[in-house]
Amino acid sequence: MKKVIAAIAALTLMMPLAGCGNKEVDATKVATELLNNASFAETLTEVNEQVTKKRLDLDDDEVIMCAAFKGTSAVVDEIIVIKTTDTEDVEEKLYEYVDSQTEQYESYRPSEVPKLEDSLITVEGDTVIYCASEDSVKAMEIITENTSK
Amino acid sequence: MNQKERLEEIHKRHEEIQKKRRIRNHRIILAAAAAAALALLIVITAVSVNAISKHIAEKRARETEIAAQATPSPEPAKEIHIDPNVISEDYYGTSAFIGNSFADDLYTYSLVPNADFFARTGLSVDDALEGDGDKEPIVGELDNGKDYDRIFMIFGENELGWVDPGTFNDEYGELIDKVKEICPESRIYLLAITPVTKKSSDENINVTNNDRIREYNEIIKTLASEKNAVYADVYSAVADKDGNLPVGAATDGVHFGKEYYEKCLLYIQNNYE
Structure with missing residues (x-):
């Protein structure tokens, strides 16, 4: 009997901790906060x-919600926030995208490549966040502030 | 007059008559020969004219057939009502854009959502035709089974720094030929290279200056004429009175934002069929 009570108590304690892996992220809010407060070389336009x-080669059914902003081709500054059913695939596609951008800009505008090297790709719950900016530390702070609750 | 004299007179008269006859016959023969020659000449001329006319007609028919295959006329039955201040879906709906960062930014801004885009920042005419490293030639993506009414080709900015503009002329010409081969029914538009700001022009990085841009635009214009394509002068759509991109239009002096792409699209639809 004591063993059963102890097991139930242990399970009860574990439940709140299990909830931390499925935190809800407001994709639009994160993207907007980045847009308004991170450092970019020029004004970004909503995409x-x-x-x-299409740019990331994602299927319709794996994207629940998407918020994206981009600069002109002169810069690599960009925000992509995707709430998804498959964070692993979206994350992989974003890494491929950054590789492709790096290859292009190495010959087109080499001065932009460091921003790609410092760009952020982070998974927060069911949301994958990408940000290429002039200050990746600041961008990471903004993401943390808006995804930690 | 004795017999002898009479005979002599008769012979003389005979000779005269024969002479006259000879002359007359000679004249008849000459006349006949002339007539025959004239007739022959008439016949030969008639035959030649007929042959030449037939040849010309056949040549025109061949040229017309080739021209029809190369650049079909717009469908007269389909009238498009275009609001000059609104980017027309009817005009651009069944179009494709192939080219460099200009085309890529057009795609990003979704100004023509139903068009197809085959674009890459940094793309040049040789890369588009032959591929680059492990990348397949982007021109091959046009071969997708779709019929495009219009194909807009946007090249030149990345080739301004080439040592010989003639190379750009030759390679762009080959690329246009390839596009025509893949999409023989499409009307092709060659867009001018747009100007840069005066500051960028003065900086002249990679020979990017407005004099060089205008030189290349003359090449593009000539190619359009040679290839039966339309030269779309979007340079004029965005340039200020001095031929520069206005200050503030582009943070780097070259790549402008959504507003200027709208100007270009409106300029094209309002000026070219």
């Missing part, structure tokens, strides 16, 4: 969800 999915 259509279809364009973002």
Whole structure:
């Protein structure tokens, strides 16, 4: 009997901890906070969800919600926040995207490559966040502030 | 007059008559020969004219056929109502854009959401035609089974620094030929290279200055004429009175934002069929 009570108590204690791996992230809020407070070389323009999915080669059914902003081709500054059913695939596609951008800009605008090398790709719950900016430390602080609760 | 004299007179008269006859016959023969020659000449001329006319007609028919295959006329039955201040979906709906960062930014801004884009920042005409390293030639992506009414080609900015502009002329010409081969029914538009700001022009990085841009635009314009394509002068769509991109249009002096792409699209639809 004592062993059963102890097991139930242990399970009860574990439940709140299990909830931490499934935190809810407001993709639009994170993207907007980055847009307004991170450092970018120029004003970023909102990018259509279809364009973002096509650019990253994502399937429709793996994207629950998407918020993206991008500069002109003169810069690599960009924000992509995707709430997804498959964080692993989206994360991998973002790494491939950064590799592709790096290859292009190595010959086109080498001065932009350090921003790609310092760019952030982070998974927060069911959301994958990408940010290439002029200050990745600041961008990471903004992401942490808006995803830790 | 005795017999002898009479005979002599008769012979003389005979000779005269024969002479006259000979002359007359000679004249008849000459006349006949002339007539025959004239007739022959008439016949030969008639035959030649007929042959030449037939040849010309056949040549025109061949040229017309080739021209029809190369650049079909717009469908007269389909009238497009275009609001000059709104980017027309009817005009751009069944279009493709192939080119460099200009095309890539157009895609990013979703100004023509139903068009297809085959674009890459930094793309040049030779890379588009032959591929680059392990990348497949982007021109091959046009071969996808779709019929495009219009194909907009945007090249030149990345080739301004080439040592010989003639190379750009030759390679762009080959690329256009390839596009025509893949999409023989499409009308092709060659967009001018847009100007840069005066500051960027003065900096002249990689020979990017407005004099050089205008020189290349003359090459593009000539190519359009030679290849039966449309030269779309988007340089004029965005340039200020001095031929520069206005200050503030682009943070790097070269790549402008959404507003200027809208100007270009409106300029094209309002000026070119």
